Structure formats: structure tokens, C-alpha cells
Amino acid sequence: MTKDLLVFESVSHAYGEQRVIDDMRFTLQDGEIGCLLGSSGCGKTTVLRCIAGFEPVASGAIRLGGRLLAGDGVSVPAHEREIGMVFQDYALFPHLNVEDNVGFGLSALPRAERRARVAAMLDLVGLGAEARRYPHELSGGQQQRVALARALAPRPRLLLLDEPFSNLDVDLRERLGREVRDILKHEGVSAILVTHDQHEAFAVADKVGVMQGGRLLQWATPYTLYHEPAERFVADFIGQGVLVPGGVTAPRCLSMELGEFCGLLPLGFATGDDVDVLLRPDDVVHDDASPVQATVVARVFRGADFLYTLALPSGQRVLSQVASHHDHALGEPIGIRLELDHLIAFKRQ
Ligand SMILES: Nc1ncnc2c1ncn2[C@@H]1O[C@H](COP(=O)(O)OP(=O)(O)OP(=O)(O)O)[C@@H](O)[C@H]1O
Numbered sequence: 598m599t600k601d602l603l604v605f606e607s608v609s610h611a612y613g614e615q616r617v618i619d620d621m622r623f624t625l626q627d628g629e630i631g632c633l634l635g636s637s638g639c640g641k642t643t644v645l646r647c648i649a650g651f652e653p654v655a656s657g658a659i660r661l662g663g664r665l666l667a668g669d670g671v672s673v674p675a676h677e678r679e680i681g682m683v684f685q686d687y688a689l690f691p692h693l694n695v696e697d698n699v700g701f702g703l704s705a706l707p708r709a710e711r712r713a714r715v716a717a718m719l720d721l722v723g724l725g726a727e728a729r730r731y732p733h734e735l736s737g738g739q740q741q742r743v744a745l746a747r748a749l750a751p752r753p754r755l756l757l758l759d760e761p762f763s764n765l766d767v768d769l770r771e772r773l774g775r776e777v778r779d780i781l782k783h784e785g786v787s788a789i790l791v792t793h794d795q796h797e798a799f800a801v802a803d804k805v806g807v808m809q810g811g812r813l814l815q816w817a818t819p820y821t822l823y824h825e826p827a828e829r830f831v832a833d834f835i836g837q838g839v840l841v842p843g844g845v846t847a848p849r850c851l852s853m854e855l856g857e858f859c860g861l862l863p864l865g866f867a868t869g870d871d872v873d874v875l876l877r878p879d880d881v882v883h884d885d886a887s888p889v890q891a892t893v894v895a896r897v898f899r900g901a902d903f904l905y906t907l908a909l910p911s912g913q914r915v916l917s918q919v920a921s922h923h924d925h926a927l928g929e930p931i932g933i934r935l936e937l938d939h940l941i942a943f944k945r946q
Pocket residue numbers: 612617635636637638639640641642643644793
């Protein structure tokens with residue numbers, strides 16, 4: 598049975614007059630990895646700082662495992678919140694070796710217990726052989742693993758990770774992201790990750806929250822965000838796709854340049870509504886037999902497939918993902934059709 602761990606209840610925060618978190622609500626279940634995703638300055642780090650206890654909340658409440666951490670005149674000091682943190686720049690102590698870094702927060706434990714916990718944490722992150730090395734003798738990825746081991750050692754109830762992989766190169770970022778997910782799941786530790794990298798969010802997190810200008814637009818699984826974006830911004834921000842114009846011609850029937858589609862439009866639209874329809878590259882299928890032709894205006898070879906940008910007769914652009922043996926030149930017309938199993942549409946204002 599799932600249990601609420603972190604509950605964010607209508608939290609707002611301002612730096613002076615500037616409101617940077619606006620009535621934000623979400624719940625992280627016990628054992629879940631959540632991610633806050635958004636572009637620079639949208640307030641992600643401020644949310645983490647409020648959870649960690651480095652910033653007060655202006656209104657609302659934050660609870661962890663049923664305990665009120667902040668709000669209603671309460672503010673539990675940061676060191677009493679049972680929360681661990683991992684930062685972008687690792688923040689290791691340069692004068693301590695790896696095992697002393699990892700054991701730093703364990704001074705209350707008896708010596709033997711502390712040594713055992715440090716050894717277990719180093720094994721967990723695959724750095725048992727590096728225990729006596731100093732941070733400057735390690736690669737960036739190894740340093741981040743030490744930071745993770747140090748944060749997990751005191752058995753926090755929640756781990757906060759602020760852009761933990763952004764100083765690493767792309768390959769390592771992906772690998773470490775998967776590793777960190779496996780480690781957190783193995784230890785049963787819940788976490789909140791902050792990133793502006795959508796691939797990272799999808800690879801690591803169970804739930805992702807898309808933020809814009811201090812607001813949380815949607816908090817959902819990566820699958821739901823991709824297939825059922827709740828707002829136009831989320832549709833645009835998550836994955837690749839183009840919003841194309843269409844009109845509702847009958848109940849649940851939509852007409853657009855690429856044809857008429859009935860039965861797929863969600864409820865909530867009225868005949869006569871003008872809408873924008875989200876078309877993902879995998880919705881637009883290359884088919885030589887199709888009467889609908891589009892012209893290749895840009896192409897990116899991605900190994901397994903091409904991502905074509907195509908112009909419809911009206912000039913409207915769409916993206917199409919096509920298997921890589923279909924090699925078409927710029928300017929060439931190709932047949933396309935839509936293959937939709939559901940429709941995402943937004944009413945045009
Ligand atoms: N200590 C501060 N005092 C005043 N304003 C701040 C402070 N920290 C952040 N801000 C402002 O609050 C807003 C949100 O900042 P925050 O760091 O939370 O965003 P972010 O989404 O984490 O951005 P990034 O991805 O660039 O780190 C920004 O406009 C920022 O300029």
C-alpha cells in the first residue's frame with residue numbers, strides 16, 4: 598500500500614517582493630523518486646531549499662511522514678529534518694578522504710558501527726577500493742558517488758538532489774542517473790531531483806513535476822506527462838511535437854489539414870471550437886500509398902531513424918519519425934498519414 602511521505606500543501610515563497618513559488622501542491626509517496634523539471638529561474642531550487650529548511654515558507658505547509666516541517670508558525674531546523682542533500686558541485690570536504698567524507702554525518706554512532714556503515718555505503722556506490730583516496734584524486738562521476746554515499750549514510754527519510762549530474766558529460770550523466778535510481782530503489786529511499794533535462798527526469802523519476810514561473814503545472818508519471826499533458830505549456834515542453842490548428846466539426850470529431858478524425862477527441866469540446874492539436878513525430882507516419890504529400894524541409898539522421906521536418910501544402914510544419922532506410926532528400930515530397938491512438942487538443946482562445 599502506498600503512503601504519503603512528502604506533502605506540499607499550497608506552498609508559496611517570495612524573495613522580498615518577488616514571488617518565486619506560487620501555491621504549489623504535490624505529494625510524494627514513500628519510496629518514490631520525484632523530479633522537478635523546468636527551465637532556469639522557474640523556482641526549482643527554491644522548492645528544494647524550502648523542503649531542506651534553508652528558506653521559510655510564506656504560506657502553506659510542508660509535511661514529511663506526517664510531521665509538520667514548515668508552516669502554521671512552525672519551522673523545524675534544517676539539521677532536524679532527516680533530509681539528505683546532494684549538490685551539483687559535489688560539495689565534498691577536500692581535506693578528508695573518501696571514507697571520512699562518507700562518515701562525516703555519523704559521529705553519533707559507535708566506531709565499529711560507523712565503519713560498517715561507511716563500508717556498506719561505499720560498496721553500494723561501487724567505491725570500496727577508493728576509500729583512502731582524496732576528492733581531487735577522483736573523477737567527477739566518482740566524486741558524485743561519494744556525495745551520494747555521504748548523503749545516504751545517516752539514513753535520511755528523504756534525499757534532495759539539485760542538478761546532481763549537470764557537471765558530467767552526457768554518457769556519464771545517463772549512466773549515473775540510472776545507477777542513482779537503482780541505488781535509491783535498492784535502499785528504499787525517497788528522493789526529489791531537480792533538473793532542467795527532460796531525459797534525465799524521465800530516466801530517473803517515478804513522478805515528474807513541470808514548473809513554469811513558480812507554478813507547478815502538472816505532477817504525474819513521465820508516461821502521463823507525455824501522453825496526457827494537462828496544459829499547452831507542458832505539451833510543448835515535454836517531448837517533441839508541433840501544435841497544428843483544427844476545428845471540432847461534430848461531437849468528438851476533429852478536422853485538420855491531415856484529415857478528419859472521429860472518436861478520439863476527448864470530451865469537453867463543443868462543435869465549432871477552434872483547437873490546436875498536438876502531433877508527435879511518431880504520430881506522423883511515412884506511407885508511399887497515402888494521398889497526403891508533404892515536403893522535406895529539414896532532416897536529422899539519428900542512427901535508428903530520421904527526424905524529418907515536413908511542410909504540408911498550407912506551409913504548416915510537422916515532425917515525422919521515419920525508419921532510417923527511408924532516406925529522402927530536402928525538397929522531396931513524401932506520402933504521410935496520421936496514426937493516432939488518442940488526441941491531445943487545446944482550445945484556442
Ligand atoms: N537568494 C535569493 N534572493 C533573491 N532572489 C532569488 C534568490 N534565489 C533565487 N532567486 C530568484 O528566484 C527565482 C527562482 O530561482 P531558483 O534558483 O529557485 O530557480 P531554478 O529553477 O532553480 O533555476 P536554475 O535552474 O537556474 O538554478 C529566480 O528569479 C532567482 O533569480
